[in-house]
Amino acid sequence: MALQRYAFFVKTLYFRAKIWPLAENSVFLQPVKQILLINDIAGYGKVGMAAMLPVLSYMGIPAFCLPTALVSNTLNYGEFTQMDTTDYMRRTFPIWQHLGFHFDAICTGLMFSREQAQLVEAYCREQAAQGCHIFVDPVMGDGGELYNGIDQRQVELMRRMVGVAHLAKPNYTEACFLSGVPCSKNGITTDVARRLLDSILMLGAHSAIITSCVIDGKNQVCGYDGDTREYFFHEYEEIPGQFHGTGDIFSAVLIGSLMGEEKSLPDATRRAMDVVSRMIDRNRDVEDHNCGIFIERCLDLL
Numbered sequence: 001m002a003l004q005r006y007a008f009f010v011k012t013l014y015f016r017a018k019i020w021p022l023a024e025n026s027v028f029l030q031p032v033k034q035i036l037l038i039n040d041i042a043g044y045g046k047v048g049m050a051a052m053l054p055v056l057s058y059m060g061i062p063a064f065c066l067p068t069a070l071v072s073n074t075l076n077y078g079e080f081t082q083m084d085t086t087d088y089m090r091r092t093f094p095i096w097q098h099l100g101f102h103f104d105a106i107c108t109g110l111m112f113s114r115e116q117a118q119l120v121e122a123y124c125r126e127q128a129a130q131g132c133h134i135f136v137d138p139v140m141g142d143g144g145e146l147y148n149g150i151d152q153r154q155v156e157l158m159r160r161m162v163g164v165a166h167l168a169k170p171n172y173t174e175a176c177f178l179s180g181v182p183c184s185k186n187g188i189t190t191d192v193a194r195r196l197l198d199s200i201l202m203l204g205a206h207s208a209i210i211t212s213c214v215i216d217g218k219n220q221v222c223g224y225d226g227d228t229r230e231y232f233f234h235e236y237e238e239i240p241g242q243f244h245g246t247g248d249i250f251s252a253v254l255i256g257s258l259m260g261e262e263k264s265l266p267d268a269t270r271r272a273m274d275v276v277s278r279m280i281d282r283n284r285d286v287e288d289h290n291c292g293i294f295i296e297r298c299l300d301l302l
Helices: 003-019 050-057 086-099 114-128 154-164 172-179 190-202 246-258 265-282
Strands: 035-044 063-073 080-082 107-108 133-136 208-215 216-226 231-236
Touching: 003 265, 035 050, 035 246, 050 063, 063 086, 086 216, 107 114, 107 246, 114 133, 114 154, 133 246, 154 172, 154 246, 172 190, 172 265, 190 208, 190 216, 190 231, 208 246, 208 265, 216 265, 231 265, 246 265
Parallel strands: 035 063, 035 107, 107 133
Antiparallel strands: 063 080, 208 216, 216 231
């Protein structure tokens, strides 16, 4: 009886395959673009990888992970502990190289040591030579200040990482620290915004985006598209309250739009801005903003 059921099952699969063959343009036959996330993992908090993985998975981009550190919780609680993973990273890269692993894109985030930055920089250069796109999010601070536990040493490390970037994505505070200029509490002009972008490009980035800017009295995201050699500016309406991890969500939507939907950099930026704005609006009444946004409840907004 069991053998008869198995035979019937095989015949059924064969019949369905004959009736419904995969079309030549079927999504199952298309090459899949893969991305490697190099960032910290927080045990408590929807930031870093915990913020990006759900978004990229929902957008159909297979994401792989290499943690730079295990952190007990987001840094803004004021108290935390962390475990540096530099030794693990040092042993991982040779194995991946021997196995021939390759990624279509790499997105880097928070770095915790000079050796980490050197390891990641070397790996990114090697992968870039094979056609991999490098996205660098120089996670360091916001609101005119460095995050708790971040110092000038990390600023120097991030400058090195920006040097290998196809696209660097600092916020305004991070762009100022990378450029060595003071943050302005009164906002900046369009000309100053262009000079900030130019300073990021001078570090070696092909394209750049600066978020959380007040330009000519308006909340804007500014950018430079290295492919078209054009600057662009997108206005947005600020929603009161600060949620941590929104920069990671922005990065994930941006990358998903560029890789999965092949949008232009200005269009992908606009989409990422709109998604983050809608997610913040949905979570504006949440009491603990340090934890970040519960992204799994907001995937319908993508």
